[in-house]
Amino acid sequence: MQTVVLIKQVPDTATRIKIGPDGKDIQRDGLTLVLNPYDEYAVEEALRLREQHGGTVTVMTLGPARADEALRSALAMGADEAVRVDGKPQDALQVGWALAQAIRTLSPDLILCGKQAVDDDQAEVGALVAEFLDLPQATVAVALSVDPAAHSASAKREVEGGLQQLAFSLPAVVTAQKGLNEPRYPSLPGIMKAKRKEIAVLSADLGIEPGLELVRLTPPEARKAGTVLKDLSGADAGAELVRLLHEDAKAI
């Protein structure tokens, strides 16, 4: 079974975000970059499927040379091959398009992504790739089983109020949600091997017009200091808090 996993390098979720002087991007100097957390679930799932069904796992990213680090993290977990699509997309349409064109040359049985990249928070690229390749999709998956011989798969996806079960054919695009699996840590031999591994670089086909234009980035509005109740007994504090929420904030 051939699996392609789409991964993205993103700022660590704990980092402070500062907007740059041009108001169009964040300040990137000194940012700690990591593999997008949801993409770790996608990589892990691909490795488990390879253990079950054989085949190879190719990880792919669209990004600058620095994104090689993210590919190497995935290689260290156990991926076989890594591809970097080099280019400067302007929006998700262009990202989805360029990735779809690069995936096409590999004709995989399965494409795994994260449910969302935690920088732009769009949750869009998986569905775009599926649409551009005319494949079925299962997004926000917390369970996946595939039958490569029968070209069929089923998944459970997280929806409001519960889990939706889906049946679909392969090849397909599946986007990973937390809960799909527990990602493994890279092994020491894995890390050594990943360092030496050649990363294939393709140039991005951005042959689609962007549909979105960034006007500006703004910081969130500051919250003003709140009213804090101290030195009251638990019972008094609870009653006073409810009174404030009712009379003062009119929230209950």
Added chain:
Amino acid sequence: MHLVVLEGDDRLRKISHEAIGAARALGGPVAAVAVGKDARKLAEEASHLGVSQVLTVEGPEVSAYAVRAWVRAVETAVAKSGATLVLFGATSQGKEVAARLAGRLKAGLAADVTAISQDGGALVFRRPIYAGKAFAEVRLISKVGIATLRPNAFSPAAKDAEAAQIEPLAVSFEAKDLDGKATGFEAGSGGQVELTEAEIIVSGGRGLKGPENFHLIEELAKELGAAVGASRAVVDAGWRPHTEQVGQTGKTVSPALYIACGISGAVQHMAGMSSSKLIVAINKDPEAPIFQVADYGVVGDAIEVLPAMTEAVRQLRA
């Protein structure tokens, strides 16, 4: 023309009321489309919300949810209505149909929008990025634009005296549109209020000390008609299901009132709730970061404060 894609089972989801409200606030005529076995019921409800027309798509192809069938239906509705802006709720269904439709129409998509403003002639969509640590203001520059709207961010549409016309829409489905059909559903824990749409959320963290104390959270939630949320620490510990997790790797919520009990306020947790209108923190540690965003706080033991709150709310309601 703006087109709102409706969502709901027996009843129209709250987010669909909000999406119609947002579309009407932009001015100009608003059409809506309902797809699936409940399409008529949803259309009926929406027809009283000040839209000019409601399209319905019914039939065996959409008897159960399938993302590509929904995309085909909405694509047809866009062509029929001549809409240049398509609005969805940012629900799990809305997000995936919208994203796939964006590919189909080669359209720009503004995801998880919390505000829309007019700048000259153009619409500017405001959306949180980096989990709410910044906002991006974007313009849609494609012929048709698409946006998904975050629940609780827009005012629901007011009822209109006149009922709009409901019109069945014929859609030519292809066999592949049904590849990926829903085959079943497992209901999540409890019949409680859906987290992402809740007006009030009572959330518990590791400060609750153990799963046995979460009944204190549940009781207050019940008294307030609220949903129950949780921090990742308690989800990872197996005290609560993942469906209740609020934060960067859980749900993003923006209720009118968020009550955080025994939650420290790690950035990844705040990422999921910082757009709540009013934030209340109950924490033993006065230095806990959650107090930096709290409008009201209690420095104290949640296990003592919660029952007193529940009792006080009960008296208020009596």
